[in-house]
Amino acid sequence: MEATRRRQNPGAAGGPGAQLGASFLHGSVSADEAARTAPFHLDLWFYFTLQNWVLDFGRPIAMLVFPLEWFPLNKPSVGDYFHMAYNVITPFLLLKRLLYCL
The missing domain is CATH 1.10.287 (Helix Hairpins)
Incomplete structure (x- = not known):
């Protein structure tokens, strides 16, 4: 039986791609980009x-x-x-x- 792996959302809290402020923005937007465009x-x-x-x-x-x-x-x-x-x-x-x- 093959073990299935779940993909993590890169913007999910605690995930490897989690960034400050990304929870209210799209998961792919970094905090630096959000601060620059706001x-x-x-x-x-x-x-x-x-x-x-x-x-x-x-x-x-x-x-x-x-x-x-x-x-x-x-x-x-x-x-x-x-x-x-x-x-x-x-x-x-x-x-x-x-x-x-x-």
Whole structure:
């Protein structure tokens, strides 16, 4: 009876061809090739940084600048509007990031 040998996937974890980061990429792509071809997306980094500075750090500043009479207690405050804008803009930036990957 002939002994059968199973072929190992070269990108399988623990196999002879296993490489760092190859588990989420195709098994034949090396970590160096993946690092070389992965773009940094400077524009998205800039958008997220700008959004964070303006909407998170600017929220208490805007609450000090705008008069309280403009925002009665039964309406959202200016900080709430900044928070709502943050929650609306972030998914669109993440969607843009997702579409870059396709």
